[in-house]
Amino acid sequence: VEKEPQQAGLFAGYNIFERVDGTWGTQDQVYIDSPLKETGLRAYFDALGSRATKAALGDWSQQAGVLPERALRFLLSVGVQDRLEIKKVTCAKNPAPGSLFLGAPGRTSDYGQNADYAIDGLADLFAQQNKALSQLVWKTACDEKDTGWLLARYRNNASYPVRTSASQLVCVLRDSAWIPQNDGRFVRPAQASRDLLPPGFPFDESFSWLKAVHFGAENRQRLEESEKREVAARELGFVDPETFERAKRFAELPEAEQVQLLEEFQKRRRQELPEHEPRHPERRAARVAQQALDAPERITETSERSVSVGLDDVKQRAAQYLREQYSRDGEMVCQVCKAALPFTLDDGTFYFEKVEFLSDLRRRHYQNYLALCPNHGAMFQYANGSHEVLRSGLCELAGHELEVVLARRNASIHFTKTHLADLKAVIESEESEAEADES
Ligand SMILES: [Zn+2]
Known part of the structure; x- marks a missing residue:
């Protein structure tokens, strides 16, 4: 197969791959993870549970008597999965149809576009709050050099501009509480803090997918708001916003109450x-x-001395x-x-x-x-x-x-x-x- 790649098709459809559970399957029924190669895929298929259509390959190379590198090359050449797949789908299930196909002008033609991206079952799987799965998804998003998956695209024909909206995958990543934080919480990316990311979640501000899912947005907004409050409080002569808030609360009290509080304070001080x-x-x-x-x-004048x-x-x-x-x-x-x-x-x-x-x-x-x-x-x-x-x-x-x-x-x-x-x-x-x- 190595010498003649076109021969890879020969193996298609045959149950020649032994799986970790001892059963055998075709190349479409197995995926690669340890011990062959750490891909993290097990987290995804384990999370799928009974819905999983694939199982991990057993220690296949040992049985076949070949070195792992050669084994891997062979497995990849016959199409065994070694990474989480971002699937290209149609826009039909995109949560923003009005921005895509709904009301799109023109008749459909061969020059139309209808592309969206998703990972099967991800929204449901995130409900499990599984750190290994989150890590796999994070890695997948970071490794994907082509950022085409961030946007869904639609047009009926070449006479009209392409309509775009956040892809289904971006919507799921943006709206699910899947980001683990060091304090044990899983939060939506907008609520997440970079400083609270556990190990295994490398952060690089230049990742465009992080912007697309609004990572850290609420933190940033809070920071900006607290800066604004700080400036406003200082302009009014208060040392900090908390003091200003207290002064406002005091001013909201009925006048008689204010007078009484001040009197009590004076009395206590005395x-x-x-x-x-x-x-x-x-x-x-x-x-x-x-x-x-x-x-x-x-x-006295008389006793100056x-x-x-x-x-x-x-x-x-x-x-x-x-x-x-x-x-x-x-x-x-x-x-x-x-x-x-x-x-x-x-x-x-x-x-x-x-x-x-x-x-x-x-x-x-x-x-x-x-x-x-x-x-x-x-x-x-x-x-x-x-x-x-x-x-x-x-x-x-x-x-x-x-x-x-x-x-x-x-x-x-x-x-x-x-x-x-x-x-x-x-x-x-x-x-x-x-x-x-x-x-
Ligand atoms: Zn004095």
Whole structure:
């Protein structure tokens, strides 16, 4: 046969091929797979099950006493199948008849075209979600150098242009969930991700069949959409689309609900603020009042030389005192921000401004300072709209927050219970001292 190929026909129709199941068949009833050659065809015929008209060849070369290469050459020469066949069929079963033969103009003639492509039974077989079969189909599509099978073509005669549409095979490949992914799913090509393809599915973007079946299209679309959302969110001043979505959802709430949520949030934030409470309020007040009498006097015109006497000392004590009052879980807060101070010094302690609270006291008391961030420190000193009412405001204060106007905006200063009680004790002490002086 090798020397005279035309002789191959001699073997046609004879049951001379022993199959793996021990029966014998003609060249049309066998196909090649291991052990002769790994073609992967077994996956297809096994999937067909009882519908299969072919069986794998047994170890035919050994029985015939020839080398596998020669055996293969012989088998191919007599037409034994060694690859999955993309069959040329008519357009009759194409899912888009309107684009092909339905309504096609002209009378049919010898110059008509009616070509479509299919693999027998493939749509049903894909329902089995069989990775070996998927791999065989993938390989078949990649190996087929002629891409004619991607399109069905139809015309009635040469007077009209050829009408084309996706071939039946492309439609099946495009619409079936046959692509295995590393997470165990089988998905339609459009849903598939190249990165999730298991081994045995070589990917090359230049394969036109991958485009024809829309491989990765949904992923690409999702990417484009998420990029668009990202840009839109940033243009509106949100850090990311998720934040924008949350803001939109918040805005959709009834107004009363929004206000309530914000109030609850503020309340929770306040609850988390450092909270110091004197353990023995009366005893503490008495002690503070006593200390207050020993506090260094403020600068007066008559005692210019005492300007700095004791001031450094007071400020140092104030720093320590404020650190105690306004730290919680290793974090120190600004009394106006009611949130963590912006930065720490090289030694790890929080930087804060020690700003004198009431400037109309006779003496310098270390309790008469606020712990503020640099911003609020500057505002309190240079843009303080409440300067005149700080003292009365504090003395009448029922809660924790002293309302003030800083840099022409409403704000509030948070006090711990201890700080508040100490300040009141200091003020009272000064007042009784003043009364004593008058009398
Ligand atoms: Zn602040």
